[in-house]
Amino acid sequence: MSSQHYINEKGAGEKHSDLGHYSQAVILGNIVKCSGQGGWDNEGNLSQYDSRAQIDNAFDNVDRVLQAAGLRGWEDVYCLRSYQVDIGVHWEYLVEKLRKRIPGHRPIWTALSVPRLAFEAMTVELEVEAIRQE
Template sequence: MSSLLYTIDPPGPNGQASETYHYSQSVTLPSGIIKVSGQGGWDSSHSFPSDMKSQIDLAFANVDRVLQSHGLRGWEDVYLWRSYAVGMDEAMQYLVPKIRERVPAHRPVWTALSVPRLGLEEMLIEIEVEAFAPPKRE
């Protein structure tokens, strides 16, 4: 891998997924952009609740966890997000109020995709984000 890229795999369920499936949870580009792999609605034991709302709550929290491992605030630093849902009608009923609640002060760009299935059979939602980490002042 390029020495200009910096990956982070935070401990806990995010890191467990990285180890199991051989991918990184996030990468920082030289421009200060942080790309976060799709975060599913898994809990601390890497289990999935059976309902969409709970999985969305957990996916949002998992995004926060990865961004905070980079020293960011979390969703406040997100400028772009993509959601992938099995059952978009149900997901939209909760995704819209959730993003409004989470970042009321700005509107990140968003692409919402309906898919027949995600990486794991239990997954109903997956959220991928990009955020900006301003350069640190010395």
């Protein structure tokens, strides 16, 4: 029987965990499931409706959460779900970020367009699953 170990990285991760009563990630054996990471900075502040800045921050936030769980970061991601307000406006930029961040690695990806996210100014949220390498 595997045990669950919950992770909240310092800064925005702890802030949002307290605010919403949830954890940033859970470790289940060699799998790490990461809660949706928005485009906030490490203090939890959002760039108002700036999709590119939010995508950049969301990528950094995924890295921080996975590293807090003992993984390398995006290199260990096998599954990505993106939730995007007005997906057509910034889908290509998200693809560009993926190509640059993990050029030799292609996780599975489901991209969803949504009418709104948790905070009104949010335009993107990235949810990932990653595997601890043996």
